[in-house]
Amino acid sequence: LLRPRTFPQNGSFLPGKNALAQLKETGSAFEVEHECLGKCQGLFAPQFYLAPDDPCIQCLECYGMFSPQTFVMHSHRSPDKRTCHWGFESAKWHCYLHINQKYLGTSEERELKHLLEEMKEKFSEK
Numbered sequence: 001l002l003r004p005r006t007f008p009q010n011g012s013f014l015p016g017k018n019a020l021a022q023l024k025e026t027g028s029a030f031e032v033e034h035e036c037l038g039k040c041q042g043l044f045a046p047q048f049y050l051a052p053d054d055p056c057i058q059c060l061e062c063y064g065m066f067s068p069q070t071f072v073m074h075s076h077r078s079p080d081k082r083t084c085h086w087g088f089e090s091a092k093w094h095c096y097l098h099i100n101q102k103y104l105g106t107s108e109e110r111e112l113k114h115l116l117e118e119m120k121e122k123f124s125e126k
């Protein structure tokens with residue numbers, strides 16, 4: 001089984017599953033998902049989102065690290081034929097990225113939605 005290399009350069013991440021565990025241990029990471037051009041779930045680590053292109057979301061399937069904009073283009077499933085994505089633009093990733101459905105209806109939902117909104121506004125031009 002070949003795995004893509006995960007975040008090799010700066011050494012702050014351990015490879016593969018360990019990186020995921022490491023991110024979860026930091027406490028502030030939370031799971032996100034998108035349904036663009038297929039569906040994908042990942043772990044968003046706000047503390048690594050220091051520039052617009054910083055890899056701060058780790059795919060839960062391949063453990064690759066992505067910036068928010070590249071994450072919404074990343075998927076392991078072929079697009080659902082019923083879903084139309086007219087005008088899909090990855091630059092509008094903030095429209096496509098949501099908290100993981102598993103949080104909906106839980107006590108964390110409000111807080112995480114708020115946190116994600118803050119991340120979306122972090123580098124947006126006003």
Ligand SMILES: [Zn+2]
Pocket residue numbers: 035036037085096
């Ligand atoms: Zn979409």
Ligand SMILES: [Zn+2]
Pocket residue numbers: 059060061062063064074075076
């Ligand atoms: Zn992946």
